[in-house]
Amino acid sequence: MDFTPTEEQAAARDLAARIFGDLSTHERLAAAGTGTDAELWKALCAAGLTGALEEIGLLGLVLLLEEQGRTTAQVPLAVSCVYGLLAVDRHGTKEQRARLLPALRDGTAVVTGAFPGHGSIRADGAGRLSGTAGWVPWLRDATHVLVPDAERNLWLVRAAEAETVPVETTAPWAAGRLVLDGTRGERLGDRGATDGRSAAGSVDGTAATERAAADRAVAGGAYEDVLVAARIAFAGLQAGVCAGALARAVDHTSVREQFGRPLSTRQAVQLRAADAHMDTEAIRVTVYEAAWRFDEGLPCVTHALTAGWWASEAGRRVVHTGQHLHGGIGADLEHPVHRHFLWGRQLDAYLGSGAQLLDELGSLLAEEAA
Structure with a gap:
């Protein structure tokens, strides 16, 4: 098990970080409202990042989504890659792939x-x-x-x-x-x-390749396969949202002074930030493992649920911490950290509550044990 990005994955991640950093500014995010930043989406697609999915795999996509989450960039990267590119590539017919994939790669279809x-x-x-x-x-x-x-x-x-x-x-x-x-x-x-x-x-087209691919597919068919990929991808997005919220909190507490000392020197602040860092790393490592297993064709249903649970439970804690460490301005709806809070809570809801995910995970583990 090696989570070190390949050269292609690292290059895609670095390029995504640069594009998100340049274009996903607070002013542009405010102007986009609830919709897509069309210029940013066009830049990502023109750079070949959407079309690179077939080369960098789900783990590579997770790296891109982490960078998106750090800036809460307003683009449909996760949905179009998981429900579009990945689903069509893995489960579409030859004719469907030839007809649909080009538009999905260049972003003209979402x-x-x-x-x-x-x-x-x-x-x-x-x-x-x-x-x-x-x-x-x-x-x-x-x-x-x-x-x-x-x-x-x-x-x-x-x-x-x-x-x-x-x-x-x-x-x-x-x-x-x-x-x-x-x-x-x-x-x-x-x-x-x-x-x-x-x-x-x-x-490939050979019967042996078809059998091998079927053996590696998630048990239950295309629906389960897409659901597993989606859980991993959105958990990866949550890892980036949490990392961005924590980075903002660290920057704020390093310069905000109370009684003549930066807030970051207070033990209570340090402990909250340390807990948030550990939660963020727990999300990241479980997501990386699930994505790596998915790309390798290994069983990963329970791993995706584990990553989803960490993203839901720990993600909620981290974005609350990020907002709390900003003090009163963290409640300002116009402050950038509030977007991380909103995204974190939305991802928590979309992935499912921790109790729901644990119930599903427990049922699967019980079935395996039986």
Whole structure:
């Protein structure tokens, strides 16, 4: 097990950090409101970072999302890569990959997903979908939505052909409610099919490669595979959000003085910051392990749940600490640290509560033991 980034992963991470640092400023974030910063998204895609996913893998994507989280950059990087590029590349047919991947790589198409829930959407024999997904991130900026039906089949729906209702949330994620009323969807490949592609994404076509890819796939098919990747990716985004919140708190307490001494010299402040640092590192290492196992084709369902639990539970603690260490200005809705707080809480809600994740993890471990 080696989490050292490859040369390609490190180069992509450094480039992303530079772009986010240059363009994801407080002023631009405020101007973007709840939607996407179109110029920033265009810069990321033009730099080839979205198209690099097939080369850098999920672990490489996690590194990019960490950099996004540090600046709370307003771009649909996580959703379009996980629900679009990765899902189509791993589970789409040859024709679907040829038709959809180019637009996803250059950012002209953006896919989001009606995950993690399923069961509220039903499909008939003709591929018409009905039902409602109550909260879908980046829906207002998406061209397509990846929708799981009650049978856990995956369908791609054109956002323009469905009813999308804006959902006001505290975090600026351009969220919306997806309403399907006989909307026609395109089924993504066959359930659990790999269409002759290995876990790394290379085309082979031999029966041996198909069997090997199937053996490495997450048990249960494409839905579970995409869900695992999404949990890992969004937990990686949370690691970056926490790191950014903590960095802001450290900067603030180093210069803010109380009774003639910087706040950072106070033991209580140091202990809170140290605990937040350990929580952030716990999120990061569990995410790295889960992403590495995913890329290697190893079982990683429980590892993704573990990373999700740390991101939910520890992430909430860290962003609260970051805001608390700013004192009164931490409650200012216009202060940059407040965005980290909002993103951290939104990611906590999206990943699921710690109790929910532990319940699912416990059930899986009990099944394995039996």
